[in-house]
Amino acid sequence: MKKVWKSVLMLIATLTLSFPSVMPTVQAATDDSNATSSSASSNKLAEIKAQGKLVVGTSADYPPMEFVVKKNGKDKIVGADIMVAKKIADDLGVKLVVKDMSFDSLLVALETGKVDMVLAGMNASPERKKSVDFSHTYYHGGNVFLINKSDAKKIKSGKDLAHAKIGAQTGSLQYQMVKKNMKQATMKPLDNINNLVLALKTHKTQGIMLDSLIAKAFVANDSDLKMVKDIDMPDNKSVGVAVAMPKNNPDLVAAVNQTVDEINAKDLMNKEYLPAAGKQMEKVNVKKTMWDYKSFFLKGVGYTLVIAATSVFFGFILGILLSLMRLSKVKVLHAIAVVYIEFIRGTPLMVQIMFIYFGIGSLISSLPAMLAGIIAISLNSGAYVAEIMRSGIQSIHYGQTEAARSLGMSQKMTFQYVVLPQAIKNIWPALGNEFITLVKDSSLVSTIGVAELMYQTQLVQSTTYKGVAPLAVTMCIYFVLTFTLSKILSYYEGKMSHHG
Amino acid sequence: MICVIGPSGSGKSTFLRCLNLLETPTAGTVTFEGQELTGLNEKDLDDLREKMGMVFQNFNLFPNMTVLNNITLAPIKVKGIDQAAAEKTALELLTKVGLADKADAYPTSLSGGQQQRVAIARALAMNPDVMLFDEPTSALDPEMVGEVLEVMKDLAQDGMTMVVVTHEMGFAKEVADQVWFMDQGYIQEQGTPEEFFDHPTSDRAKQFLKKILK
Numbered sequence: 001m002k003k004v005w006k007s008v009l010m011l012i013a014t015l016t017l018s019f020p021s022v023m024p025t026v027q028a029a030t031d032d033s034n035a036t037s038s039s040a041s042s043n044k045l046a047e048i049k050a051q052g053k054l055v056v057g058t059s060a061d062y063p064p065m066e067f068v069v070k071k072n073g074k075d076k077i078v079g080a081d082i083m084v085a086k087k088i089a090d091d092l093g094v095k096l097v098v099k100d101m102s103f104d105s106l107l108v109a110l111e112t113g114k115v116d117m118v119l120a121g122m123n124a125s126p127e128r129k130k131s132v133d134f135s136h137t138y139y140h141g142g143n144v145f146l147i148n149k150s151d152a153k154k155i156k157s158g159k160d161l162a163h164a165k166i167g168a169q170t171g172s173l174q175y176q177m178v179k180k181n182m183k184q185a186t187m188k189p190l191d192n193i194n195n196l197v198l199a200l201k202t203h204k205t206q207g208i209m210l211d212s213l214i215a216k217a218f219v220a221n222d223s224d225l226k227m228v229k230d231i232d233m234p235d236n237k238s239v240g241v242a243v244a245m246p247k248n249n250p251d252l253v254a255a256v257n258q259t260v261d262e263i264n265a266k267d268l269m270n271k272e273y274l275p276a277a278g279k280q281m282e283k284v285n286v287k288k289t290m291w292d293y294k295s296f297f298l299k300g301v302g303y304t305l306v307i308a309a310t311s312v313f314f315g316f317i318l319g320i321l322l323s324l325m326r327l328s329k330v331k332v333l334h335a336i337a338v339v340y341i342e343f344i345r346g347t348p349l350m351v352q353i354m355f356i357y358f359g360i361g362s363l364i365s366s367l368p369a370m371l372a373g374i375i376a377i378s379l380n381s382g383a384y385v386a387e388i389m390r391s392g393i394q395s396i397h398y399g400q401t402e403a404a405r406s407l408g409m410s411q412k413m414t415f416q417y418v419v420l421p422q423a424i425k426n427i428w429p430a431l432g433n434e435f436i437t438l439v440k441d442s443s444l445v446s447t448i449g450v451a452e453l454m455y456q457t458q459l460v461q462s463t464t465y466k467g468v469a470p471l472a473v474t475m476c477i478y479f480v481l482t483f484t485l486s487k488i489l490s491y492y493e494g495k496m497s498h499h500g
Numbered sequence: 501m502i503c504v505i506g507p508s509g510s511g512k513s514t515f516l517r518c519l520n521l522l523e524t525p526t527a528g529t530v531t532f533e534g535q536e537l538t539g540l541n542e543k544d545l546d547d548l549r550e551k552m553g554m555v556f557q558n559f560n561l562f563p564n565m566t567v568l569n570n571i572t573l574a575p576i577k578v579k580g581i582d583q584a585a586a587e588k589t590a591l592e593l594l595t596k597v598g599l600a601d602k603a604d605a606y607p608t609s610l611s612g613g614q615q616q617r618v619a620i621a622r623a624l625a626m627n628p629d630v631m632l633f634d635e636p637t638s639a640l641d642p643e644m645v646g647e648v649l650e651v652m653k654d655l656a657q658d659g660m661t662m663v664v665v666t667h668e669m670g671f672a673k674e675v676a677d678q679v680w681f682m683d684q685g686y687i688q689e690q691g692t693p694e695e696f697f698d699h700p701t702s703d704r705a706k707q708f709l710k711k712i713l714k
Contacts, residue, residue, distance in 0.1 A: 402522050403560035403619075407574035407626055408550030411542065417573060422564050496564070 044249040045092075048116055053095040056085045057115035059103040061193050061462040063217045064277035065121040065241075068100075068459045070295065075451070075459065078280050080273040081119040081241075084138060084263060088117075088243070091259045101369075101449035104171050104191045105354070107132060110246055112362035117245045117256070121211060123173035124242040133247050135256040137240030139269050141211040143174055145228040146200060146218060155207065158232030161185060167196045167208035173239060174209040181233045194458060197225070198467030213274070217281065221465040290473050293460045300456030301477060307374055307452055308439045308481075314378035315438065316431075319385025320420075326390055337386065344383035350444050352376045357448045373445030381438050388430045392423030425496045432489040436482045443478075453477060501662040503672035503693075506682035507708055512665040513557075515682065516634050519663065520552045521545055533629065550578060553623030557635040559615040561607040561622070567594070568603040571622045579626070586625075593621040597651050613644030617651055624655075631655065633664040669712060673697055681705050 048054050058066045058081060066079035077098045089096035099115055106118045110132055121141075124134035145166075147155050155161060163184050168175040170191040179187060188205045190196050196208045197218060207228070210218075215227050243256050263269060325337035344352070356379075357372035396419050404414040424431070443454035453474055460470040504512045517523040519530060521537055530537040537548060562570050571590040575581045581589075594600045597617040607615055616636055623631060633652065637645045649671050656662060656675050666672060672679055672693060679696040681689040683704045689696065700706050 397558075397560075399556060399558055399560040400562065403554075403556060403562070404574075405522065405546075406520060406549055406552070406554035406632075407623070408546050408548075408578045409574055410546050410578075413577055417577060418562055422562070425564060 044116065044246060045252040045255060048092060048094055048252070051094075053097050054085070054089040054092060055097045055099055055114075055116045056082075056089075057099050057101060057106050057109050057118045058082070058085075058120045059106060060100045061103075061458065062121050062214055063281050063462065064213060064274060065211075066119075067281070067462055069280055069463070075296075075299075078277065080139075080269060080277045081121060083273040083276065084243070084260075084269075085117075085119045087263065087268075088256055088259045092255060099449060102191050102447050103169055105358075105447065105449075107171075107244070108354075108358050110244060112358045113246070114358065114361050117243050117252075119243055121214075121241050122244055123239045124244075125173050125176060125239055127176065128244065131247070132244045133249065133253050135243040135245070135253060136260045136264070137242045138260045138263050139241040141213050141241065142229075143177065143209055143231055143233075144212045144215045145207040145231055146197070146210050146215045147207045147226050147228055148200060148203070149224050149226045151206060152226050155228060157228060157230035158182075161207045164206035165204065167199055167205040168210075169193060169196065174211070177233060178209050192458060194461040194467055197222075197465075198461075201225075201467065218465060290460070290469055293464070293470070296456040296460050297453070297473060297477060299451060300453035300474075301481070303370070303450065303452035303455075304439070304442055304481070307370070307377065307442045307445065307450070308435075310374050311377040311381055311438055311442065312435050314374075315381025315385050318378060318382030319389050322382055322386035323389035323393060324415075326386060327393060341383045341386055344380055345387075349376070349380050349441055350447065352380055353445055353448060369445070369448045369450045373442070373448060373450045377438060377442060377445070380441075381434065384434050385431065388427050388434060389423065391430075392427035393419060395426050396422050425493075428489070428493050428496065432486060432493075435489070436485055439482055439485060440478060501656045501660075501664065501676050502678045502680060503676040504663065504665045504680045504682060505667070505669070505672060505708075506688075510683045511685040512682050513634050514685075515687075516632050516663060516665050519632060520549050520554060522554075546578075550626050551629045553626060553628035553631045555616070555619050555623055555631065555633045555636050557638050559607070559612070559619045559639075561615055561619055563607050566604050566606055567599070567610070567618050570607065570618060571625045574622070575625050590621070590625055593624050594618075596624075596654075597621050598647075611644060612640045613647045616640065616644075616648045620648075620651055620655075630661045630663065633662065633666070635665050635667065637666065637668060669697075681708070683708070 058077065060066045060068050060077045060079070062079070064079055065081045066077060068075050069078055070076070077100055082098060085098065086096050099109070101109060103120060106115075106120055106122070107128065109115045110118050118132075121139075122128070124137060128134070145155075145158060145161060147161075162182060165186045165188050166178050166182060167188045167190060168178050170189045175187070175189055178185065188199060190199065193210070193214065196205075196210075199205050200208050201222075201224060209231070212227070212229070219225050219227050243260065245252055245256065322337045322341060325333040326341065328334050328337075353373055353376040356376040357367070357369060360375075361367045361372060400418055400422065401414055404418045405411075409417070442452060446452060446455035446458065449455065457470045457474040460473075461467055464470065504515065506512050514523060518525045519532075521530065521540075525538060528538075532548060532552070535548070537545070540548070561567075562573070565573065568587060568590055571593065572583065572586040575586040575589065576583060591600060591603060594603055597620055599614060599617055599621070602610060602614065602618070607618065610618065620631075620636075636652070637648050640648065645668070649668065652662070652664070652671075653675055664672075664676070674693075676693050678690060679693050680687050681696060681700075681702075681704075688702050689700065689705050696705070697709065700709055
């Protein structure tokens, strides 16, 4: 019972925390934006120094700016941006902590305080300047189109792509540029560069717009690809890559600018960081087969299993509680359960995961992505288990309850010893379905940077420049996981059936 | 032993279920061993139900447990008796109802008559002061009615207080100390079997007996 109470508390805590977490930020923005801005301004820099660490957000699918290498069996995020970040941290006299997540999520993470700043090859575009502050720029990349070599004769410049299907990273500068300058083209945005390249190679798109550095890396590693430098657009070089920081922190911006100015003065980016990053990339690409990346997949499986197992456990307990609440004669409990179940079932798990991580995360900034993911999946699964459980409980003839009660068993005992075991037996196949779904859905937490199987797959994709092979491996792994689970479930189903 | 008889829908079962408050009476009171039951809290009711065994028309055995576990569950969980002692009592009771060899069987593998005898043993395991029977033979094939009635007869001879809702007139006539005739929700007539079967006073009872004894 203790465990049950714990999960109730957890539910209540998350529900109460998740709502106010949105409110204060909204109020702060409207009520006293001017009054507190000066006092809040010095806070971030002081905060970083007080904590002794600088948390930098990045999206490590962008070699040579940021990407992942294995060092002594451990994942390590490296790249030119990371070297800049390291220098900033050193100049501030603090430790550097790098947090990886999807490019889409970076600005949200910055606004909600999950990270102190963002270095992700991010261009200081006017649109972004509305929500965050930028340092001076430290790199000016040009943009190019990446095309299939087989199309090289047809596509010589951006003009030839005017009516084509064009890919670009969601929320990126390239996306804005294509949208603005190529009104006749069809946009095919994706949030992951590897998937963009995959779409190109499978001819879902005819070209993708990328920063020339990234495009070079892909061309160097894949002989089927070609770069088109003449993109036929004005102001190709006008914006540059800069450090993004939360608004109203002039002290922090000034401190970062000092470092950036020094980097620019010594031309460290071209002389030191980019060549160094290039060397690290070469090392990675020596490996060739998927077997060489088994440590990635194994680690991913480990995380996936932990996430799935804990979520099944808490989801199950939460589901029992909710189903009892829903069947309860106490109207308030019934109403809470109905609203909860309908709301959770009616909203996408993906949104719930991001809401918990960024929403609650803005209150408890130390909330790890892993925990946020487990909470979100458990809360989600609880709603589904509750409905399955309710049907199970209702399938038990009331005579069973009457018989138990007539023997002097209390309501609780009757449920625990008579109704629940029979209900679980009846709903076992449906529960099994739910658990298998849960294992697969755990892949969604890769969006907030939890190092589970799907996330590892994306890492392998970006380090190998191979799109399909890692996906095939992952698919097999998921199948083995769910198939094993389904075998275990049917073993217990057999144990539970008593027909003579 | 009291037998409650009467036409279908006359309220016999409802009356019986009100005795241990499986159903809450809309009016009136239930007094048991000097204690007023209506208005008791759940906890006290649980204690009281322990003393009132009940046997149902549809047996209501727990299908996910063996016969033995069906019988020992409540003594172990409610009374806190240790497992060995509970099993010993259970086996004694099973012997009494003639099913000692079925201890490890699951209810679905038993015939209706056997299931009902297990249900009786289960109720007896709580050592009740009163046994309530709700049409215990109505769901049985005719050839199995006898074995269940036999067990009930033995119980009555051992001096168990019993309230039996039944359609078995022969059984009522032979074994009951009192017969209550119910119709339209009221006890219309009560008396010894001889009085009732041979000299019914109310018109309704006369009509009823005429129909069933035809």
